[in-house]
Amino acid sequence: MLGGGAGSIDHMIKTLRNNKLLLKRKRKYFKGKFSYREIREYYTIKFGKPLSKVEIEQAVLDEIRKELILAQRKRYFKVTILSLLLFFVLAVPIYFLFQLSFVEKQEVVRDIGYDESRNPYSDKNRGIEMIKLGLQNKAEGYYFLAIGNFEHALKIYPNNEKVEVLLAESYGLICKRSKQYCEKGLKFIQRMKIKHPENEVFKDYELKYFKGLKFK
CATH class of the missing domain: 1.10.1740 (Rna Polymerase Sigma Factor; Chain: A)
Known part of the structure; x- marks a missing residue:
């Protein structure tokens, strides 16, 4: 040693x-x-x-x-x-997705003129909740539920163009998945084209989702 x-x-x-x-x-x-x-x-x-x-x-x-x-x-x-x-790879996309979803909801709510201080059980506030649920269901791929939400909202806010655009898009998305909903969706979009001739969105949706489809 x-x-x-x-x-x-x-x-x-x-x-x-x-x-x-x-x-x-x-x-x-x-x-x-x-x-x-x-x-x-x-x-x-x-x-x-x-x-x-x-x-x-x-x-x-x-x-x-x-x-x-x-x-x-x-x-x-x-x-x-x-x-x-790893944290940034996971956290950054989640943060931006959340922000985009939040901004979309806020824009629709602002355009309708939602006042949160009012009675939460009023028709107006229930209509807002339907829009929020519709946006959420559309983002998650539940187009059938989104259509129901937006149709309900239109009963409370008739002739609201923002909601009509969301409903038209939902019809188009569900038509891509199942043809049984295409006829109703196409007829709705054609009505919107007549009702809002200056809005090119409805024409774009018709070409994007219903091109070549014909119904009696």
């Missing part, structure tokens, strides 16, 4: 994580990170032979400890960066 600073590598590994004098400032990089098995493998690679009988000078042991601490720092840094990247 070499001097007072020399000792068995195997013994040194067993005491490495608890040596407060050697790792007083840097042991936080070890805690809960490298396992005992990983530390043994690290030293095995450094010496290229089994550790049970290897003995080495203390200066060399200290140098290897520094390398191990640096390796742990790099591992911690990589994990932190990957976690932040």
Whole structure:
């Protein structure tokens, strides 16, 4: 055995994580990170032979400890960066989708002139709730429910062009999915084209969703 600073590598590994004098400032990089098995493998690679009988000078042991601490720092840094990247990849699209949905709902509500201070059970407020439900159902692909919501809203807000546009789009979307709803949707859009000749949206929906369809 070499001097007072020399000792068995195997013994040194067993005491490495608890040596407060050697790792007083840097042991936080070890805690809960490298396992005992990983530390043994690290030293095995450094010496290229089994550790049970290897003995080495203390200066060399200290140098290897520094390398191990640096390796742990790099591992911690990589994990932190990957976690932040994953968070932003998931959070940013969700945030913008929420904002777009919120803005669309607010624009429709503002155009109708909704006053939230009024009686929540009034026809006007129930109409607003129908519009919100319709927008939600349309966004989630429940077009049949959205049509019912917008039709209900039109009974409360007759001749509201914004709601009529939403209803026309919902008819078009459900027609793409099931032909049994196409006739009713096409007839509604044709009525809207006559009612709002200046609004090109209804013409666009007819070409986009009902092109080539004819009904008696």
